[in-house]
Structure formats: C-alpha cells, structure tokens
Amino acid sequence: MNIQNVLETKVKEAVSTLFKAELPSVEFQPTRKDFEGDITIVVFPMLRVVKGNPVQIGNDIGAYLVAQVEEIIGFNVIKGFLNLVISDAYYLADFKTIDANTTFGHVAPDTANAVMVEYSSPNTNKPLHLGHIRNNLLGYSVAEILKASGKKVYKTQIINDRGIHICKSMLAWQKFGKGETPEGAGLKGDKLVGNYYVAFDKAYKEEVATLIANGTAKEVAEKEAPILVEAQQMLLKWEAGDEDVVALWKTMNQWVYAGFEVTYKNLGVDFDTLYYESDTYLLGKDVVAAGLEKGVFFKKEDGSVWIDLTDEGLDEKIVLRSDGTAVYMTQDIGTAIQRVKDHPDVSGMVYTVGNEQDYHFKVLFLILKKLGFSWSENLFHLSYGMVDLPSGKMKSREGTVVDADDLMQDMTTTAGEISQELGKLEDYSADEKQDLYKMIGLGALKYYILKVDPKKRILFNPEESVDFQGNTGPFIQYTYARIQSILRKADELKLNGFDGLKELHAKEKELIKQLQGYPETIQLAAANYSPALVANYTYDLVKEFNSFYQNVSILGEEDAAKKAFRVQLSKKVSDVIQSSFKLLGIEVPQRM
C-alpha cells in the first residue's frame, strides 16, 4: 500500500465532494526541510478546475484529509502548498514491510523478454585505457540495473579482432619483435601488442617523412608508405586464410585476450556471451541483398548500395561498397540479427558506445526498423561523453592515454596510503589489507565515473587524485563499514524486537523516507539507463544516515525497543547501500 496512491484518490474525492469538480491528477512532492510536514500537495494546478483562493482550497482539502485518512495527522498551508504531516505509525509499519523484503527494490525478471547489453568491445591491438573504463563501468552497471528493474539481461561484447589496425601490430612485431613474447618480456600480452602498434605508427611516420623529403606529395606518401602497403597486403592474406598470417594473428590475439582477462577481472566486469568480429564481419550482406529486393535500399550506377534517409532528416548512407565488400554498417546490421537468432528471447538491445558514434547508431536503428524487425523498436544507444585529459583527447598512438591497469593500481596505492595514515587496521594481514585497498581504490574510481551523467564529458586530471572524502565511493563504503561495526556489537546484545515502539525520532523518519525511494530509483535509473541516479540516491541515503548516526545514539540508547529499532534501521540502510553499490559494481567492506 503506497500512501501516495491513497492520497491521490482521497484528494480527488475531496475536490469532488467539496468543490464538485473533477481533478485529473494530483501533484506531490516531498515537503522541504524548512517546513513542517512529510508530503506536500501543490494546490496551484487545481485552480484550473476549482476557482478560488489556493490557501483556502488547501485548508479545506487538508481538513478533509485529516478527517478521512488515518495516516494524516496534521497539515499546514503556505501559499499554494498543502503540507501534510504523516503519522509515525505509518512510517513504522512501512519500515517493517521494507525490512521484511529481502529483495527490496528489485523486481523479479520477466523471463520472456530479454535485453542484450553490449559494452567494452575493444580493438585487440592496444591495451584498455580510461575511456574503456568508463565504457565498461557504464555498460556493466546499466546491465545490473536493468536486471534489478525486472529485465532478463545478456551482457555481451564484440571483440574487434580483425582489420587493418590488427595487421599493423602484427607486421611491426614481425619486423621489429625478434620473437618477443609476453612471458619472455615480462609484459601483459595486451601491453606488448600495443607497443608494436605504436612501433608501427612510428615507422610509418618516418617513412612518410622520408618520402615527402624525396619530393613525394603528402597525400600520396601517406597512402604509399611501404609499411602501410605491406600491412594492407597482410590484411588481404588474412582474409584469404593465409596459414602463416592466421597463425600469427591467433598467437597475438591470444596474448591480448589474456591481458584483457586480467584487466576485466580487476575491474570486476563480466560477459555472458562473446562475439568476434572475425566471425561476424561477413554478416549482413545477404540482409542487404534482401533489403534491396524489398526496396529498402537502392543501387547506384557503380554498384554500391545505399539507403535514403533524407525523409528522416538524415543523408544517404552506404551499406555496401561498389566492389561488393561490407562497411561497418553492414556488419552491425548482420550482427544485430545474428544476436537475436542466437538468443530468441532478446527483444531489445543496448549499445554502450561513445557519443562520437551517435550518427552511426541513429542510422543503424533506422535501417533495422525499415527492414521490419520487431525488436528494432527497443534499441538504445547508451551514448556517453568522452573522457578527456587537461591536455586534450587521449590518443593511443601518441602515448597520451591513461592506462586502465596503471590507473587501477594507482588508485589502490593511494587508498593504501590513506588507510595506513589512519591506522585503523593494524590487526589485518597483508593480504587482507591489500584486498581492502583495492576495494576502496576501485570504489573511489568507479563512483567518480559513474556518479556523472553518462551524456556529460569527463575531464580527468591525473595530477589531482580522485577524492576519498565527501561525495565519493570511499565515503559510502566507510558508512557501510561503520554500520557493520555496530551490527557486530549488537549481535552480542541479543536484542528483542521493536513492536512496542510508537514514536520516531526526526532523523529516523527521514531515513525511512529515504529508504522508501529505493525501488523508484532503480526503475528510474533503468528507464534512463543512468547509474548516476543510483549513485546519487546512495549518497543521499548515506548522508542522511551519517547525520542520524552522529546525532542519535544507537547502542547507547536505554529504551530497548528504540535500540532494537535503530539497529534494525541501520542494518536495512547498510543492506540498501550494499545492494545499490552492487548495481554500480562496487564492493563494500566490513571494516575500513
């Protein structure tokens, strides 16, 4: 029983009885802290159907509600705002309901309709960096939030394991590598391969410079540099299935996968199903052929195939080259269809890809819609802003990237330094400490990134370390740890229940109100694909708890029922912290 639903009915009833008017809807908002009351009804919108003085109308409705609704025990009207005071009994009863619900906030999954969430999808020619971290955290968290909101979810990624960029790393390794291996070099496989990608670029630039110095035009030099031509030939060999090239490709990709595996594990993300571009890059051509017959696409004189999207305010877009080879769009069409074939219960997909590809996905979704797939109605591009450095964009080839592994390590180290300064964990073993530092460091990093609206660009300054105080992951983890400390002590006290409790402290009431908002927050976050809403909700909850904690004695309370209630309230708060942080992929510690 939701009090707001009851009130909505009763307010409409009041307006009907008192003013003989039909109210289409009632506008609620939480009462501001400066005024007395718990829920506020805005009177202004009613003036459309009820003529009169808003204050008088508010007073009449308030009196009606107090008389008719047991939970309403008082009211006041300020300007056009009707502030209702709700009884402690209601909040206590509602807390009991919430407390008894072990999956509070979560909705059981609708197994008939699944949604596939794609994220990460890296190229296999270089290590993951901070940009990938944002992508991974967002995709993972949105997947978890969708699950909690009642969706069946498949997490997936498409590994971009083929193409010219991969051949560049391979060729550079062949030329300069002298048989170097990750084991031999003591390097993570992705790092090693990334080094050769950089080496290729260096050699390429040198060749271009030499050509230009010898009188070749810049455009020509950039196209004809021997090492680039060689890489292109290697790609052709790969496509033709050349044994040596394919063997090298497999070897180097394995190195990269092993490296990624470590990074993903440290980041705490996972996938249910994987796609490889090398398997899917030929998909889509037959769909284009079929779409051509249906008239969705048209063919130009040179044989290339296009779609005309000018009616939608977009341009014409190519889907097949004149030589019959696929472009990225073709692959994406084919891959989407393949995914539904592989997972017939999928009725929607989420693509976690940076906002530089907004146009691409707009077109892709339109094409799939025009091709008539039912699930094309439920495609969403989880578009996010770039992570930039004070110096500008991160560029792998120029080495101006913040490496994912390094960053996680730095965060862990910083967490360790702060923790040691505070010196609260002297009895922890070295391993326990290390696990905790990692938990806190990653908590700081993940929260820092996820609390920001995905649409917004993030400016990351490596010089200024991510905060550990205020609106941060560690602050929330700390609150959780504090509650665990109380619960450990409370265990020994053998507390009884709090059935006899009649009254609430103002801070307790605020906490219950905050808890009540959790289910709605999950739904809202799912509808908006926004972990930031979960992060901000958790912060508000924790802030409220800390105020309670520092103003009200819990274990020191004499009244047994009050004490038991406060312990239980604290426990539920910590449960929700743990639950919401899980949606963000952040762990919570027993102590810190």
Add this chain to the structure above:
RNA sequence: GGUGGCAUAGCUCAGCUGGAUAGAGCACCUGCCUUCUAAGCAGGCGGUCCUAGGUUCGAAUCCUAGUGCCAUCACCA
C-alpha cells in the same frame, strides 16, 4: 555550412513529469574525537542557473533565436 550533445558556486557535480528562499562535495573559515570507526558530524562563506525573447498563476527545467565548447556529416573504423 547541416545535424546532435553540453553550458548551474573558484573547481567537480545534483536538480524527477515546470512549483516554495536553486542543492551537495572539494577548496576556504568556525566548532565537535575520555561516548557506537573524525574517510565523519554541525555551521559559515560562495550563484546575471551562457545571453535575449516567448509560453505560464509559476521557468535552471518547456519553445524560439543567438553565443561558446565538443562530436558528427567519407565506398574510415
């Protein structure tokens, strides 16, 4: 140039379908550890919500125009 996104305190960000005096954190300044963990709490300072119009009883929020930053508009990925 066309299209899309963003613009709120010195800095980093909240602000739900339009509602009361626009909120947090960091930084700066005051208090609070013989009491459940001070990574905390209580308080202070700090705002032309990019600009100009419009809609409305009411606009940071919606509409229009403009400014700034970013992205995108390839038989590239």
